[in-house]
Amino acid sequence: MTSELEKIDLLRARTGISYKEAQEALGNVNGDVVEALINIEEKNRRLAEKMQIGGQNAMSKLKSLINKGQDTKIRLIKDEQTVMEIPATLGVLGLIGVIFSSELALLGAVGTMSAVANKYTMEIDYPRADDTEDELMENIH
Numbered sequence: 001m002t003s004e005l006e007k008i009d010l011l012r013a014r015t016g017i018s019y020k021e022a023q024e025a026l027g028n029v030n031g032d033v034v035e036a037l038i039n040i041e042e043k044n045r046r047l048a049e050k051m052q053i054g055g056q057n058a059m060s061k062l063k064s065l066i067n068k069g070q071d072t073k074i075r076l077i078k079d080e081q082t083v084m085e086i087p088a089t090l091g092v093l094g095l096i097g098v099i100f101s102s103e104l105a106l107l108g109a110v111g112t113m114s115a116v117a118n119k120y121t122m123e124i125d126y127p128r129a130d131d132t133e134d135e136l137m138e139n140i141h
Contacts, residue, residue, distance in 0.1 A: 007033050015040050073125040
């Protein structure tokens with residue numbers, strides 16, 4: 001006859017779960033190791049499926065957000081002439097680079113001071129008037 005501790009050790013060795021989880025799994029099936037293994041595998045399969053679906057949803061929302069960022073343009077204007085126009089996503093990537101790199105941060109600060117001194121203005125163009133802030137925030141969550 002196998003002791004409860006040996007059963008717990010067996011479940012842990014095969015599944016990588018904690019002592020508490022193994023004890024609960026055995027308790028749910030009156031100590032039947034095979035039934036406990038089947039239940040643990042089924043639980044792990046369901047969890048993996050949920051994670052896969054969650055990952056797919058997150059990627060879909062990220063793609064949607066990137067596409068909206070591509071439609072939104074950041075323009076640098078001087079004397080009513082567009083000097084530069086970039087997609088908002090590229091602007092965000094540049095900002096992230098500036099934040100995490102001290103050399104880029106210095107360059108960004110010098111560029112900003114130069115733009116202000118030379119009377120440049122920045123304009124953000126949102127082409128879809130039907131997108132509200134709530135809808136955009138919904139896509140983030």
